[in-house]
Amino acid sequence: MKMKFEKYFRPATLDEALKLVQEYGADCKIVAGGTDVVIRLRSQMLKVQTIVDISAIPELKEVKVTEDKAVIGAALDLMTLSKLPELKNSQWAIIAECAGHVSSTQVRNRATMGGNNVNASPSADTTPGLLISDAVVNVIGPDGARDIAINEFFTGPGKTVLKQGEIVVSFTLPAQDDRCEAAYKKFSIRGDTDIAIVNVGVRLGLNEDGTVKKARVALGGVAPTSMRAVAVEEYLVGKTITEDVIEEAATIARDSIKPISDQRASAEYRKEMVYVYVKHMIREAVAKIG
């Protein structure tokens, strides 16, 4: 099918882009990499008259990694992000790792962090990494800039709290503690090119005595949005990680979700895979801490 839109704009600055999305309102869609939006334009799931392409705005592609935070531009391609040495060697390496699991080489060469999250797929690969890193979504809109905690960003499949005329500029990742590491794994039939049936991200921070200081557990593909498994996190804090504790944490994760059955997997299977992968990811995070 042909795409139906009539107007295409490629602003060079964020100010220009903001004016355009305000001017065209609900009849406009922002595109960056296009790996999702173009397909939905063609299938006519998306019916807008105007496209605002933000992929030529340099400030949306910046990455700044310092001691106390990292800021990832929303329109940087995921391939560059997944290979960025200053990110891979940082306390936010999990962000690069998750970016590297998004689909194929060709898609990662175009797709962006902004798109992968604004898209609000419950099985997005980059979202668990952001959730377990307490990321903040930096947004700019007609009423100025605002920051949204990533765990308050999604409201349903394809839906976020973004308002009309708002553009995601970047993601801020706050400093993590010492002795804090993260792990991510997706389960899919055909590797990374395939959509995750479930995915699991775990971040653990340990005290000097080995007890858990901070725990973050994110699950994808099991709810209308990627989600934090708060019950598991609360259970883990204060515990010393033993096989019994890992078993209990995985059981809580399995029992706290109500996934759907669809063409990819049954609800029971998803629950079982979450149980298995939560165990794997806790072990992997602990192993990384050493």
Add this chain to the structure above:
Amino acid sequence: MSILDRSIVVSFEVNGKPVELITAPNRTLVEVLREDLGLTGVKQGCDDSNCGVCTVIMDGKAVKSCCVLIGQAEGTKITTIEGLEGENGLHPIQQAFIDHFAIQCGYCTPGMILSAKALLDENPNATEEDIREALHGNICRCTGYKKIVEAIEAARDEINAQA
């Protein structure tokens, strides 16, 4: 709105030659390459960003041209399969695909070769694992990938021996 009102001007480079065209914006790069520029070596398969037959190299990176809006080609350098053959004949990857019988129906071949070229340009010592990872977005529905991977490994060695 008339067609002229909504047209955009796009300038880019295809296989070393400058291209400037006036086009409706609601078209993808694969459509323009095939329909306007006659580069039918770029195949159109799923048109859904899954199969990889529309792969071209854009500013050194393999991309699926079915999900690149034509406006997004502005200022880029694009290589299609038509641009690989040099003065001395076929590109070593093309020749290796023939020599290793890495082709059955041939429909996926241009995309496979371009993904392989983008990989070897970036990483001349790509391992079998690197090759399989780089080709993950290119699907062959005739048979499999063994001969294709062998061909790319042979091309890699040939290119490195020439260098």
